[in-house]
Amino acid sequence: MARRSQRKSDSRKVKTKQWYKVVGPEMFGKSPVGETLASDPSNLMGRVIETTLGELTNNFSKQNTKLKFRVDQVAGDSAYTSFVGHELTSDYVRSLVKRRTSRIDSIIDVTTSDGYRVRVKPSCFTVKRARTTQVKTIRNIASNIIQEKAGTLDLNQFIQEVVLGRLSLDIYKDAKDIYPLRRVEIRKTEILAGPVAS
Known part of the structure; x- marks a missing residue:
């Protein structure tokens, strides 16, 4: 039992x-x-x-x-x-990629005016396939604009510029003269570190 x-x-x-x-x-x-x-x-x-x-x-x-x-x-x-x-959602980013065009990605680490370290990943999408020199120039333009903006804005202001599309628009305006662009997006940001205590 x-x-x-x-x-x-x-x-x-x-x-x-x-x-x-x-x-x-x-x-x-x-x-x-x-x-x-x-x-x-x-x-x-x-x-x-x-x-x-x-x-x-x-x-x-x-x-x-x-x-x-x-x-x-x-x-x-x-x-x-x-x-x-x-x-940005992966489905949305994939929808921006077209055949016989260039997708120009960058990874840029910046520091905001109030001391936050932020990793920024912009993507520029061209109308047709761009040459290597054009890709390099567009990448440099994106990097310079992002670093300049971050250096003059605090974290709150910088993130507002990113998510509302104003930073992408600034890159688009300058880079489209190098080669015609369809779109510019900041596909990802990540806070790496806060301000260092003095």
Whole structure:
């Protein structure tokens, strides 16, 4: 006859999870991002939340821009975040690539006027295939404009220039004289480090 196994009583209390409202960074007007579950506020710290610019601004045309925020403060039932990066969706970037054209990618590390180190990845898409010298010149133009902008703007201002398309437009205006461009996009940014404490 099989003996009934006796379950050991677990004296540990199971913590019930609670919903927390996620609040976007100040640069996005502290807009509500959504909600997230956690059993303890400390479990939220450092959590990365992803949304789209379209959801944040109620503008469907901006759904291709993904935003990443990291929780760095919890007060009551609200989790406050800071911006850690953005990225265009891979489907959107693929739609910009055409046959017999050039896609000119760059990776540029810059420092904003308030000391944030940011990695910026622009892409320029030409009307037809460009020559090697033209590609190099366009890449240099993009790098110079991005570094100049970053050096004169704080992080909030710089990210606004990126996600609202103004930085891409500045590159387009200067680079199109070298070779006709269809489009310029900042496909990705990433915060590498904050200001160094003095």
